[in-house]
Amino acid sequence: MRHPIGVQDNKFAAGGTNRREFIKIITMAAASVGLTSSAATRIAEAATRGLKPSVVWLHFQACTGCTESLLRTSHPALAELILDLISLDYNETLFAAAGHQAEDALKKAMAENAGKYVCIVEGAIPTKDNGIYCKIAGRTAVDLVTEVADKAGAIIAIGSCASWGGIPSADPNPTGATGAPTVLKGKTVVTIPGCPANPYNLLGTVLQFVTLGTLPALDEKGRPKWAYGRVIHEDCPRRAHFDAGRFAEKFGDEGHRQGYCLYKLGCKGPATHANCSLLRYGETEAWPIGIGHPCFGCTEQKTAFRIPLHTTIDIERPMPPDTYPPIHAQQGHVGAVAAGVGGVVTGALLGAGWMASKKLHGGEGEQKKAPDRKEG
Numbered sequence: 055m056r057h058p059i060g061v062q063d064n065k066f067a068a069g070g071t072n073r074r075e076f077i078k079i080i081t082m083a084a085a086s087v088g089l090t091s092s093a094a095t096r097i098a099e100a101a102t103r104g105l106k107p108s109v110v111w112l113h114f115q116a117c118t119g120c121t122e123s124l125l126r127t128s129h130p131a132l133a134e135l136i137l138d139l140i141s142l143d144y145n146e147t148l149f150a151a152a153g154h155q156a157e158d159a160l161k162k163a164m165a166e167n168a169g170k171y172v173c174i175v176e177g178a179i180p181t182k183d184n185g186i187y188c189k190i191a192g193r194t195a196v197d198l199v200t201e202v203a204d205k206a207g208a209i210i211a212i213g214s215c216a217s218w219g220g221i222p223s224a225d226p227n228p229t230g231a232t233g234a235p236t237v238l239k240g241k242t243v244v245t246i247p248g249c250p251a252n253p254y255n256l257l258g259t260v261l262q263f264v265t266l267g268t269l270p271a272l273d274e275k276g277r278p279k280w281a282y283g284r285v286i287h288e289d290c291p292r293r294a295h296f297d298a299g300r301f302a303e304k305f306g307d308e309g310h311r312q313g314y315c316l317y318k319l320g321c322k323g324p325a326t327h328a329n330c331s332l333l334r335y336g337e338t339e340a341w342p343i344g345i346g347h348p349c350f351g352c353t354e355q356k357t358a359f360r361i362p363l364h365t366t367i368d369i370e371r372p373m374p375p376d377t378y379p380p381i382h383a384q385q386g387h388v389g390a391v392a393a394g395v396g397g398v399v400t401g402a403l404l405g406a407g408w409m410a411s412k413k414l415h416g417g418e419g420e421q422k423k424a425p426d427r428k429e430g
């Protein structure tokens with residue numbers, strides 16, 4: 055099958071000194087975003103053949119945090135990796151060019167790669183009053199994204215702003231801000247929500263499209279299932295404390311210092327589809343829950359910037375499915391090595407007791423009951 059994207063020179067394709075390192079990074083990166091090892095190998099092979107699509111990156115109502123997040127990574131150097139995999143033909147934030155020169159680059163990329171280039175949208179799109187609240191080169195964001203997306207081979211909305219409106223769409227939404235899928239109705243838009251979006255999720259999507267010419271399986275909101283198929287709560291390192299009923303009640307209290315579950319501080323993890331608890335962020339692998347702050351649900355339109363930060367939410371799926379392996383209490387004493395993870399182990403043991411108690415005395419109905427709801 056002919057590859058659907060434009061093919062240009064790739065500095066790694068000729069088998070230079072960096073080739074082995076490149077294959078290693080690609081393989082690691084593909085694996086880190088959940089692709090199988092055989093898929094990662096195929097991707098690495100295809101990447102070294104020099105497939106390099108033209109990318110037109112549009113910025114609208116955005117803080118450019120998604121771009122910054124991408125540029126600040128170096129394990130692996132995602133920005134370098136992605137920028138080596140693509141030909142970034144238009145990006146107002148990273149361009150040295152400005153004004154007419156930049157606009158000419160946009161026209162050239164669209165003309166030379168019509169039907170093949172990747173359109174990446176960052177930022178929300180204002181629709182109120184004929185879209186006058188965001189104009190570039192005299193044209194509204196609605197006009198621009200419609201024209202650029204119309205001739206694109208693939209469309210990716212990066213960040214919550216581009217996916218569903220994000221911060222600019224928060225009440226009272228004075229500009230009528232919305233996401234690319236709403237403006238581009240009828241088109242397939244891969245959404246990678248997050249504030250900022252995790253660069254690994256962009257990398258995984260770009261890797262697959264660049265090298266295999268396909269898009270990942272998407273959920274009903276256009277999100278790649280491999281990245282957004284589970285809620286934070288399912289893979290949270292504090293989950294054992296939740297199951298054990300051990301909650302931080304206030305910032306800085308004993309439970310907070312002990313690393314207990316943050317649900318009662320307003321954690322939206324149980325209703326937030328994302329892979330932050332597995333991939334983490336940036337150089338230090340820090341992420342909100344890891345540093346003691348509740349998840350505020352930035353990937354979810356119904357949650358982020360709408361439900362107050364410290365308001366608790368109803369829990370859709372409080373218990374692990376019965377198909378999961380049960381949490382068993384370990385017998386015998388806890389050794390010295392276990393001391394460092396004592397809280398988690400204890401939580402798991404207590405969780406087992408709590409779960410057993412629910413299953414023994416509560417039945418299925420009670421198992422689904424959330425902890426006390428707190429308003430305000």
Ligand code: SF4
Nearest residue numbers: 116119213214215249
């Ligand atoms: S999603 Fe968040 S980080 Fe990304 S552009 Fe919007 S406000 Fe900035």
Ligand code: SF4
Nearest residue numbers: 290293315316321323
């Ligand atoms: S409520 Fe939040 S902190 Fe608690 S286990 Fe779930 S995701 Fe983790």
